[in-house]
Amino acid sequence: MGRLNGKVAIVTGAGRVGNIGVAVARAFLREGARAVIATDMRAEEGYDIRALVAGDGHAGVFRLVEHDVTSEADWARIVSDTVAEFDGLDVLVNNAGIAVHGGILQTSLEDLRKAMAVNHDALFLGIKACAAALGQAHTRFAGGGVVINNLxxxxxxxNATNIGYHVSKAAGRMLTTCAALELGPQKIRVNSVHPGVTMTPLIREGLEAYVAAGMWESTDAAEAALAAMNPLGRASQPEDTAHAFVYLASEEAQFVTGASLYHDGGIGLRY
Known part of the structure; x- marks a missing residue:
């Protein structure tokens, strides 16, 4: 405990119970974060999330605010409000993401651009908006500012049936390494986490799409088949994945930048 003592973080895509963003926000607060600003387009589950976080028994401040990650103006507002209230920003977690199902022949250009906007462009906007504030984090923490992209x-x-998601996430990987090179001199570390099959609402919706496409008979069969593809033989839970984000945000990783942390149960060994 206490690995993130005093840090202030923004975590996007943290407005839906059961997703990785919520698990990361809770883990950060349990590890001593001074404040976590959780952002999302969703508001209907806000009460449930606030109740979950309040029940964790931490001393940090939790805010759940509406945020369109594809809006440059929204990013400016979120960063300005955070710095004004907490006198700084130490960690940005770009977690928001969407899935657009279909191969090239089934996916419209509009849907592809939508996936790119949320899964890639939003990372660019977030890093750009937060860079100045994150560049001051080294005055408080030896490890400096931190950006973690969920890719x-x-x-x-x-994947031949999910082109928008896979292409946009691959683009985010290159963005991460380029940003690490550019922002390193400003004492900002930029890394990515690559979860495998993690049982979130988004994954369950994806499995339903695979079932509808005739790839599996049921979502249970789809989950079992995907889990069997990795050496550990099981799917991950959001709480498992949150540990990877805690490590990269902590001072333990102060010499880690431009890294891709595979959190996939070993499935990447087959590719």
């Missing part, structure tokens, strides 16, 4: 195993695995 999924989709960034290095091929």
């Amino acid at each position: 999924s195993m989709a960034s290095y695995m091929m």
Whole structure:
């Protein structure tokens, strides 16, 4: 405990119970974060999330705010409000993401651009908006400012039925390494986490799409088949994945930048 003592973080895509963003926000607060600003387009589950976080028994501040990650103006507002209230920003977690199902022949250009906007462009906007504030984090923490992008195993695995998601996540991987090179001199570390099959609402919706496409008979069969593809033989839970984000946000990783942390149960060994 206490690995993130005093840090202030923004975590996008943290407005839906059961997703990785919520698990990361809770883990950060349990590890001593001074404040976590959780952002999302969703508001209907906000009460449930606030109740979950309040029940964790931490001393940090939790905010759940509406945020369109594809809006440059929204990013400016979120960063300005955070810095004004907490006198700084130490960690940005770009977690928000969407899935657009279908191969090239089934996916419209509009849907592809939508996937790119949320899964890639939003990372660019977030890093750009937060860079100045994150560049001051080294005055408080030896490890400096931190950016962590949630990029999924989709960034290095091929898939003929989910082109928008996989291409946008792969683009985010290159963005991560380029940003690490550019922002390193400002004492900002930029890394990515690549979860494997993690049982979130988004994954369950994806499995339903695979079932509808005739790839599996049921979502249970789909989950079992995907889990069997990795050496550990099981799917991950959001709480498992949150540990990877805690490590990269902590001072333990102060010499780690430009890294891709595979959190996929070993499935990447087959690619």
